Amino acid sequence: MRALTSGPDVLTRDGGPVRASPTLRDKVAILSDGRCLVSRKHADDVDVLGVIALARRMGVRTRDPEFVDLGSLRSVYCGETGRAGTGREMQEGGGPDDTAMQREVQDLLARAAQAQASDIHVVVEGEAAGVRIRVDGDLRPLDGGANGAPVHWRAEHGRQICMTAYAMAAEGGTADASYDPFSFQAGRIMTGLPDGIQAVRLQFNPVGYSGRHLVMRLLYSGHAAGSSLDELGFSAAQVADLAAIADRQTGLLVISGPTGSGKTTTLERMMRRIVARYPGESILSVEDPPEYRIPGVIQLPVANMRSDNDRDNAYTEAIAAALRSDPDRIMIGEVRTRAAAHHAFEAAMTGHQVLTTVHANDALGIITRLLDIGVEPYKLRDPSLVTGLVAQRLIRRLCPLCRRPASSCDATVPADLAERLRALLPTDRFWLPGDGCSSCRNGYVGRTVVAETVRPDATLLALLCDGQRQDAFRHWIAELDGRPFLDHAAAKIAAGEIDPLQAEYRLGKLVR
């Protein structure tokens, strides 16, 4: 691994005994024989002096610094990590200093947190960089530029922001290797965060023509740690279904929905409920990576993988490890490969309960998806193995204070939608968003789940495995008292909890 195999160790290397950020490693290298190589441009840098002092405190007999050019300094580290080209885009000095940049990242996080954003997107492309935040599922520009205009930076500034965010994660030891603008990288900032933010998960993506895309996911410390499912928006019948499935203690519960549909939150709530009800059980989770700590659950992380392939392998390995760890129940963040599905079913077939998610459009589509992944049909036909299928979406919730009543004659409702609503709703009365008030944003507050839950029987599973989708749907409705998405959406539209336009936006046309 080490380039200087016969020579001294580089103490400031990534993961080395003297902790140094990637930015700092572009300024200094301290070797185990006491040599201190310092970039000429950073001869008087306080951070350089600081890390040399740190090494001294650790007992390293440092010699007088040797001033070298950036190239020689990097070659010391590149030989070390074998990652030639690392930091190709880093500024050779002259940029804003680290502390000022850190303050700017912190300010960015604070402003996003104030808007209750779930994510911040920084996109560097061409000559410019832009910032958008996701609030209640929708991306919008981050205000705060001159006169409240959206934030726009020069590309170089955007790159500096990305690098600084990376360095902040690396300082906490939660990012791998060195910053490389041409790689997919991940990390997590754990310290120096604004009040109310527990951690920030980072995902860096290279974008063509030396661009960069950084997504920062904000994990709030005030995150509702409840175990209640109805407050997420599930109906009483759905909550009863989920409770009955969880109480079975064996079998597979699968939740589906697109990214951002709240699957993880539902899983997390279910886990909290299980921990509360069955404190004597051993519960493990495999997550990519765990977002929130769930007390009582041993959470195995699959983090910072460079490629899908690495990630899938690491995932499979972690699931296999969880299975060998004497579990009662296992939560698997997502099943997307045949190997992961194989382990999930193996666990269910040996008397464990498995909770997981897959990408599928609706609850019945989960079986089709699992067949596609390569799960053998005989496993999918067994209702003692497949105990629950759930699909969900998140839809913006109308502000109850300023929503306005409407009917299908309302001028703002498109004619075709009006017709669908007349067919769908018990009365020709629903609500539309108001103009916004002091307790909402544009007429909406938060989001609510629209879902369907299925407790399959052998007939339903057989029909689905045989590709008899229509018959399966009819059987579910007629014999298993099935209530599809549409029913749940209609109830919420009639109750004024959501509006029909948002419902169609997330669910498609409201047609039976």
Ligand SMILES: [Zn+2]
């Ligand atoms: Zn309002």
